[in-house]
Amino acid sequence: MNDGVLYDELLGPGLDAARWEVLQFPLDDGGIWRLEEPxxxxxxxxxxxxxxxxRYQRSHDTVQIFDNPKHLVATVDEFPVPRAGESVFSVQMAGHAIGGNPDDYRDAFFAFNVFDMRTATIFDHLVTGTRALVVHERLLVPGVVDPADAFTWLVEAPLSVGEIDTSRFHEYAVVLDPGARRVRWQVDGRLAHEARDVDVPESVRIGFGLFTLHQLRDGRSVSLRGQGMSGCWRELRVPA
Structure with missing residues (x-):
């Protein structure tokens, strides 16, 4: 269990605007694209x-990183990642798919996000209606990441993690170790994946939300298939 600091007690009745915001990005035409389901x-x-x-309604026909997140909430605060030692970020999550294929991560999932948009670096846990996977990603952000350096890797470790009942809360943690150039993803304290030789960002934000992961086809989104998702998050902890 992560003994870090509880970021938000989540007492309600809504999300604290001083702590959380819907992630948004500027568009070339001067507008704003908000990762928010109406x-x-x-x-x-x-x-x-x-x-x-x-039922998902949000999609984008030309920018993949706008099409994938349907509703994404992120911390207003950034958290420094010291160059020595480990920094642990964790959450407890549960949820279920609404329609779609609960076995297919492309259709719908809920997620815990640890990310740095300056370097477009992503370390996530995602959960479908039946499966838990980890994500290591370098987003293709024009002007920030060269297309040759962009990647999206998904890893599933059913034998080491064990069976996940996605309707019950499990703890998901991301452990950043800049000195060792290493990142570990853990589920209920068990290793789900380890990435080595990683340029760990100097600071990160955390977030949570609902997503799809269908690749754009012929200049249009194919992510809307009548499906939806419900996710629950608690015990969001950051380093002391």
């Missing part, structure tokens, strides 16, 4: 935040 139902209280979308 009919998302957000419930906060008793130490838990829930986001429920019965």
């Amino acid at each position: 009919e998302a139902k957000i419930t906060v209280g008793g130490g838990t935040a829930e986001i429920r979308v019965d």
Whole structure:
């Protein structure tokens, strides 16, 4: 169990605007693209935040990183990652798929995000209706990341992690170790994946939300298939 600091007690009735914001990005035409579902139902209280979308509506036809996140909430604060020692970020999550294929991570999942947009570096845990996977990603952000350096890797470790009941809360942690150039993903204290020779960012934010991961096809999104997702998060902890 992560003995770090509880970032937010999640007492409700809504998310604290001083701590959380819907992630958004500027568009070339001067507009803003918000990672926000128009009919998302957000419930906060008793130490838990829930986001429920019965039917996804948000999509983007030309930018993959705008199409994937349907509703993404991130911390206002950034957290320094000391160059010596380990920094642990963790959460307890549960949830379920609404329609779609609960075995297919591309259709819908809820996630815990540890990220740095300056370097477009992503360390995530994602959970479908039946599966838990980890994500190591370098986003293809024009002007920030060369296309040759962008990647999205998903790893599933069913034998080392064991069976996950996604309707019950499990603890998901990301352990950053800049000195060793290493990142570890853990589920209930068990190693799910380890990445070596990683340029660990100097600071990160954390977030949570609902996603799809269908690749754009012929200049259009194919991520909307009548499906939705419900995710719950609690015990969001950051280093002391």
